[in-house]
Amino acid sequence: MEIFWDEIPIQTKEYLKVVDITDKVQHILQARGVRNGSVLLYNPHVTCAVTVNENDLELWQDLLEAYQRLAPLKADYKHNAKYRGMAREENAHAHILNTLIGQSVTIPVRNGDLLLGTWQAVLYIELDGGKKRTLIVQTAKMEGQ
Amino acid sequence: MEIFWDEIPIQTKEYLKVVDITDKVQHILQARGVRNGSVLLYNPHVTCAVTVNENDLELWQDLLEAYQRLAPLKADYKHNAKYRGMAREENAHAHILNTLIGQSVTIPVRNGDLLLGTWQAVLYIELDGGKKRTLIVQTAKMEGQ
């Protein structure tokens, strides 16, 4: 058993944005030559999130609209009041959504492939952009049967 | 360290449904003879989810009602508008909830048992049924201390 660490840099211009990073995760897996094991995609940031769902532009709009209904960009947030005037810090909505969508995704690997379902893509969800971010990919190489 | 892959087939008739799959996960663990390690229950689908909570029929109704309040079945979804007329594809609510509830659950294993708490059951949440689904169970066998 061995583990490897890699990084995926992400740059967004938009404040809210979904980005398909499946290819980047698969590229790391192949470069590491891992046949069996798992990939832990870990997000070290607190105002964006990672998940797995479909690559569909219309759905991505629905996701971002739903997230804004659950945690409106503007509301009576105490975190934002503390940082009033620092526009880049008025992001309580993004913190809330990070705790709901989640900070990491673990995907099984078999015979060199991510065991993603037919409609699954690895998605990065920017909730407080445009920013430069870096995601961590920890690949575990195991002895499979 | 070794890993094993198994599948749990699930068939629902209802559109929204909670199913307790704890026994199926425990059966796989025992069949694989894993004493120490972890179980990754991975959902390769995008309109259903997996979680861990209580086996309680009334609670399950509450869960499904709460999920519908958070992501109503009928709303102005762009994903649904694109597939208008294909009833089986008007499921944006299910995609949204998948990203909130999550695609996988990791449960520690010690001395041959899932380390589930007293009230915990492994739950499958169908959000776009009735469908035939298959969940992936990746069991990692480790040397425990």
Add this chain to the structure above:
Amino acid sequence: MEIFWDEIPIQTKEYLKVVDITDKVQHILQARGVRNGSVLLYNPHVTCAVTVNENDLELWQDLLEAYQRLAPLKADYKHNAKYRGMAREENAHAHILNTLIGQSVTIPVRNGDLLLGTWQAVLYIELDGGKKRTLIVQTAKMEGQ
């Protein structure tokens, strides 16, 4: 590859409460002498949750208020109706939020450190306190590169 199990006891007085447990997780990591691997923080309870986000008292108020908007403490819950009169069991809101925030957190470990981002803290979210709880920490020691 080896795994170790430890426990983090938590005692709250408040009904809703966020507690930063980063130091407790780091202490376990150091006591186990794990240089490379991962930490699975697993919550065996059904009415509280664990997540990773910022240590900020104002934000924690925002989180708890947002969670109450998503799953109000008082609503027409069937689970609560069944246990009417047993105040300690009228906690459907907490079950719902547990399924949304999540039961576990997996954090990569490299060179003896949790790979937490600058603003990340490991957070325990009590949703049905004050109670005495115990969280499970499963540390996996791997051969890193």
